Amino acid sequence: AQSVTQLGSHVSVSEGALVLLRCNYSSSVPPYLFWYVQYPNQGLQLLLKYTSAATLVKGINGFEAEFKKSETSFHLTKPSAHMSDAAEYFCAVSGQNTGGFKTIFGAGTRLFVKA
């Protein structure tokens, strides 16, 4: 069965430091991959998505992610953390190999940013 694993339920960084949130997926074919962000008391919004074009994907708010097929990974990075980045981040996979219409989400990683 398709699965998404996010390593680390909580990540803490200092303001200005590199942000790295890890995501690994299981898939026999390249899927569509997504990172969503959830701010407190809000719904999810799309940060970026991979849909089989460029392997390095740039998203909003300075985030980017690289699709690595050999490692089945789609890690999210940002060079310099800002206090406003504190939120919960979800990696998700969708496409034909998830049953055509299902989307599988990881358990989420909560990012804390210290001043």
Place this chain on the structure above:
Amino acid sequence: EAQVTQNPRYLITVTGKKLTVTCSQNMNHEYMSWYRQDPGLGLRQIYYSMNVEVTDKGDVPEGYKVSRKEKRNFPLILESPSPNQTSLYFCASRDSSYEQYFGPGTRLTVT
């Protein structure tokens, strides 16, 4: 403004009392979905709909029903709610690139 709306945003109810959470989207998306979010489990798909009158089970459909009589609306029905259905619920619609647009969420408490 393109959006997904849900109502109510907060609901406290008792075991066994039927309830409906409404969801509406104004983007003319064919695909809509319901999720529940629980701490440490991320979002789990309850039901999804590929188009009007076409629905299918997600990963956690037990205890829930849905209907899709119009393209814009996709209500979630709990015929006999139980405490283990206390959760945060999200409705979403999806475009042709698989990007999903989420509603603001409905926090349900069943006592």
